[in-house]
Amino acid sequence: xxxxxxxxFLTLYLCLPGKVCYASNLKVYATxxxxxxAIAAAHKGDTLFIQSGVYKEHDIVVTTKITIIGIGYPxxxxxxxxxxxxxxxxxVTIQGLQIQNTGRASTTDIAGIKIINARFVTIRxxxxxxxxxxxxxxxxxxxxxxxxxxxxxxxxxxNNGNGVHAWKSDHLLVKGNTCTGQRDGIxxxxxxxxxxxxxxxxxxxxxxxxxxFSHDDTYTHNIFKDNGAGVAVMYSHGVIMxxxxxxxxxxxxxxxxxLKEITDSKIEHNHFLKNTVGIHMxxxxxxxxxxxxxxxxxxxxxxxxxxxxxNFMENNFIGNSFDVATNGTLMLNFFNHxxxxxxxxxxxxxxxIGDVPYYPVSVYxxxxxxxxxxxxxxxxxxxxxxxxxxxxxxxxxxxxxxxxNPMMKKLKL
Amino acid sequence: MKTSxxxxxxxxxxxxxxxxxxxxPINYGHDACMQCKMTIMDKRYAAEIxxxxxxxxxxxxxxxxxxxxxxxxxxxxxxxxxxxxxNNADGKFLDARQVVYLHSELFKSPMNGNLAAFSSAANxxxxxxxxNSEFLKWENLN
Numbered sequence: 090x091x092x093x094x095x096x097x098f099l100t101l102y103l104c105l106p107g108k109v110c111y112a113s114n115l116k117v118y119a120t121x122x123x124x125x126x127a128i129a130a131a132h133k134g135d136t137l138f139i140q141s142g143v144y145k146e147h148d149i150v151v152t153t154k155i156t157i158i159g160i161g162y163p164x165x166x167x168x169x170x171x172x173x174x175x176x177x178x179x180x181v182t183i184q185g186l187q188i189q190n191t192g193r194a195s196t197t198d199i200a201g202i203k204i205i206n207a208r209f210v211t212i213r214x215x216x217x218x219x220x221x222x223x224x225x226x227x228x229x230x231x232x233x234x235x236x237x238x239x240x241x242x243x244x245x246x247x248n249n250g251n252g253v254h255a256w257k258s259d260h261l262l263v264k265g266n267t268c269t270g271q272r273d274g275i276x277x278x279x280x281x282x283x284x285x286x287x288x289x290x291x292x293x294x295x296x297x298x299x300x301x302f303s304h305d306d307t308y309t310h311n312i313f314k315d316n317g318a319g320v321a322v323m324y325s326h327g328v329i330m331x332x333x334x335x336x337x338x339x340x341x342x343x344x345x346x347x348l349k350e351i352t353d354s355k356i357e358h359n360h361f362l363k364n365t366v367g368i369h370m371x372x373x374x375x376x377x378x379x380x381x382x383x384x385x386x387x388x389x390x391x392x393x394x395x396x397x398x399x400n401f402m403e404n405n406f407i408g409n410s411f412d413v414a415t416n417g418t419l420m421l422n423f424f425n426h427x428x429x430x431x432x433x434x435x436x437x438x439x440x441x442i443g444d445v446p447y448y449p450v451s452v453y454x455x456x457x458x459x460x461x462x463x464x465x466x467x468x469x470x471x472x473x474x475x476x477x478x479x480x481x482x483x484x485x486x487x488x489x490x491x492x493x494n495p496m497m498k499k500l501k502l
Numbered sequence: 503m504k505t506s507x508x509x510x511x512x513x514x515x516x517x518x519x520x521x522x523x524x525x526x527p528i529n530y531g532h533d534a535c536m537q538c539k540m541t542i543m544d545k546r547y548a549a550e551i552x553x554x555x556x557x558x559x560x561x562x563x564x565x566x567x568x569x570x571x572x573x574x575x576x577x578x579x580x581x582x583x584x585x586x587x588x589n590n591a592d593g594k595f596l597d598a599r600q601v602v603y604l605h606s607e608l609f610k611s612p613m614n615g616n617l618a619a620f621s622s623a624a625n626x627x628x629x630x631x632x633x634n635s636e637f638l639k640w641e642n643l644n
Contacts (some may be wrong), residue, residue, distance in 0.1 A: 197611075256610070272543065292529065295541050302614075317531070318541050342534040342541060349539060371539070 112136065119144050119163070133156050139163045139186065147171030147191075147316065154176050159185035162216060167191045173201040182211040191220040193248045200250070201239075202227035204232060212237060217242065222250035223271065231260045249277035249294060255283075263288060273299040274316065283307055286493045288312075296321050297338070300328070308333060319344040319364060326352035330359060339361045343439040344369045345386065351376055358502065362388055368411070370396045379403055380502050388414050388454070397421035405500055406430060409465075412449040415487060416458050424449065424492040432495045447495040452479040523556040525584050525595055537566035537573075538613055544619065545591035547611040552582040564598070565615025566644060583640075590620035595619055606633035607631045610619065616641065 112134035117127045119142030127137050133154050141161030147349075151157075155178075161360040165174050165188045173188040181204075188201040204210050210469060211233045217223040223239035226232055239252040252268030255261055255276045261283040266386025267290075268274035274290030274297045277283070285308035290297035297313030300306070303316050305327040312334045313320050319338035322328060328351060337343035345364035350372040360382045361367035363435035368378065369422045375398040382405045383389035388408040390401070401424045406412050410430060426442075432442040453472050457464050466472055525562070528550065533542050542548055542562040547569045550560040553576070561567040564585060573579060583598035583603040611615045620626055623637055630637065 295543060318534075321537065321540060323540075342532070342539075347539060369539075 092301065106167055114138065116140060122146060124165070125149055125158075128153075128155065128157075129439065136361075140348065141259065147173065147207075149174050150178045151181050153455075154178050154180045156182040157184065157186070158182075158236060159187070159215075162171075162187045167201075167220075172199050172205065176210055177207055178259075180208050180209040181207065182213065183215060183241070184211070185215065186219065187216040187218065189216075189218040191222075198222055198225060198254070199319045200254070202228050203227070203425045205268065206233070207233075207429070211235070217252075220250070221248065222254050223252045223256070223268070226253075226255040226258050226261065228256070228419050229258045229261070232262075234261070234263045234266060236265040237267075239266060239268045239271065243270065247251050251299070252293070254292070255280045259283065259448070262286070263409060268297075269293060272332045273297075274313070276300070277303040278305065279303065284308070286310055291315050293317065298322075300325060305329075312336065313338065313345075315339075316343075318342055319347060321347040321349070322351055323347070323349040324351075326354065328354040329476070330356045332358045334362070335364055335367070336360075338364065339365050341365070347371075347398060348373050348376065359390070360384070366391050370399070372396065374398050377402070380501060381405075382407070385410075390423060390449075391415070392417055392420075393417070399423070400425070402426055402429070403496075403500055403502075406449070407499070411451060411454040413490065414454040414458050415450060415490060418487045418489075420489040422490075424490070426494050426496060427492050428496040428499050429492065432497075434495065436497045441497050443495040443497055446491040446493045448483070448486055448488070448491050450490050452476055452485050455485050455487075506632060523552050523582060525550060525552060525582075526560075526633060527556040527558050532610075535560065535562040535566050535613075536545070536561075537561060537570040540612060541610075544612055545586055547609075547615070548586045550584045550594075550595065552584070554580045562578050562610050563613035563615040564603075564617050564619070564643065565611070565613050568615075574639070585619040587621055588634050594615065601640075603638040603640075604630060604633055605638060606635050606636045608633060 103423040117123050117137050117139045120359040124146050135139045139159045139434045143164045145166050147167040167190050169190045170192040184343045191199045201217040201220035202224040205227045208481045212224055213235045215237045217239045219241050224234050243249045249272045252264050254273040255277050257279045259281045260294045266288045269292050269295050275291045276299045278301045280303040283306045287310045291314040293316045293371045297316035297319045297322045300322040301324055303325050307329040309331045314336040316338050338345050342436050345361045346368045348370045352374045354376045356378045358380045359426050363385045365387045367389040369391040371393045372395045378401045380403050380457040383408045386409045388411045390413045392415050399422040403426050405428045407430045429447050436443055452475050514590050529550050536559040540562055547563050549561045549564050584595035585598040587596050600625045603617045603619055609618050
């Protein structure tokens with residue numbers, strides 16, 4: 090009986106005039122203000138198919154839940170003066186557009202696609218070319234930035250913005266994007282519980298990834314290459330970094346990875362190749378570095394005395410000019426079971442673990458830490474003698490900083 | 503004769519090497535902040551300390567500068583402190599003790615000091631009201 094009643098109500102409800110509201114599909118062609126008009130006319134749930142062509146439109150505001158799909162990459166050109174899309178509704182999707190040439194201003198942040206105070210927004214397969222900011226997320230949740238190509242040819246560092254810029258947001262997924270030529274490739278500030286995956290961030294003017302006050306975020310399988318200053322992760326806790334590659338971030342203030350005041354984080358299975366400094370750590374607490382490869386870096390690790398409780402386990406150190414540098418004598422971090430190619434100890438019991446400890450801080454890295462200009466004498470006869478003497482009679486190197494179980498063979502990572 | 507020439511040359515060289523404490527321009531995009539190590543990019547919030555001996559420390563945010571003075575226990579009275587003019591970021595740096603500051607989250611400065619410096623309080627009332635801020639002086643910054 091109850092089910093019949095329910096069925097009748099349901100039928101009545103569905104048949105009520107005005108309640109039935111089907112989402113419709115609309116095609117939009119390149120005429121003056123056509124996108125803007127189409128959006129104004131669209132209802133909740135509609136899909137707009139933007140046909141290929143050049144649309145000289147800007148500051149396109151989306152305030153209803155609609156899907157915008159570009160066919161054959163239509164070009165939205167903001168004529169170097171204005172903003173692109175501004176989205177302030179939940180569940181909007183923007184896909185397959187080429188948005189280019191936003192204006193540049195120093196006081197407001199101008200973006201190709203800006204999302205403000207919204208949830209469940211998807212930005213997928215777009216090309217964002219020569220914009221100040223590419224995708225700009227402000228105070229949003231559960232948004233998805235996927236497979237976009239964000240590039241800028243600007244050479245001015247000052248008026249250039251970030252590729253993906255997120256501020257005060259949570260539960261984001263930034264995946265498969267390419268960011269290049271921006272100020273920072275990906276920038277997170279006050280962003281929590283988010284994932285950054287499979288992105289390729291290269292040749293950005295400052296950082297490939299820049300991360301501040303952003304807790305409990307994970308980033309995996311990203312490639313950061315040739316960025317002005319590498320990657321900076323600062324003032325955060327609960328950060329997980331796995332399977333990333335930090336390649337050729339080269340310059341006097343450049344780091345593969347700069348960690349500043351990071352707590353309870355994990356760095357695993359990453360590759361640091363050809364960076365000025367592989368990882369520079371300052372004020373970190375309980376950061377585990379495991380199963381990483383450090384190859385051909387100037388300094389593999391620079392661990393400042395302000396770091397504590399970190400474990401460096403089972404990493405490979407190969408072909409670095411300096412394995413570890415530090416600026417103090419106190420060492421509250423632990424090195425164990427790493428492979429160091431500079432280790433020249435012996436293994437009499439053939440258990441693959443060296444019988445004498447390895448001291449990864451060379452005397453010359455102690456000297457250059459205090460007097461950077463002394464680098465000019467590196468590998469000279471004098472410094473080689475210092476190294477040899479120090480090996481026999483250690484006086485300058487921090488003797489607490491050692492690997493008691495250095496591996497004889499390269500670890501398989 | 504010979505010694506006097508030597509002495510004069512030495513004196514000349516010495517006079518060149520002794521540093522006069524003065525402001526050193528910031529190379530944006532290259533110089534790193536002393537405190538947070540970030541590359542200084544944003545001209546509007548840059549700041550600099552010059553010590554009595556002429557040593558310079560550059561910062562990307564006045565908050566970093568303040569923190570650095572505190573952490574390193576620098577003698578504040580001996581320092582010259584410079585700050586960029588928010589309204590004329592390409593222009594001359596101002597004396598941080600003479601300017602007025604406005605505070606607002608909307609500034610989004612590099613390290614969240616969110617303080618902008620202005621040469622004078624004149625013509626600032628409308629901005630002040632729109633930001634819902636008060637005029638601050640160097641002494642009130644924390």
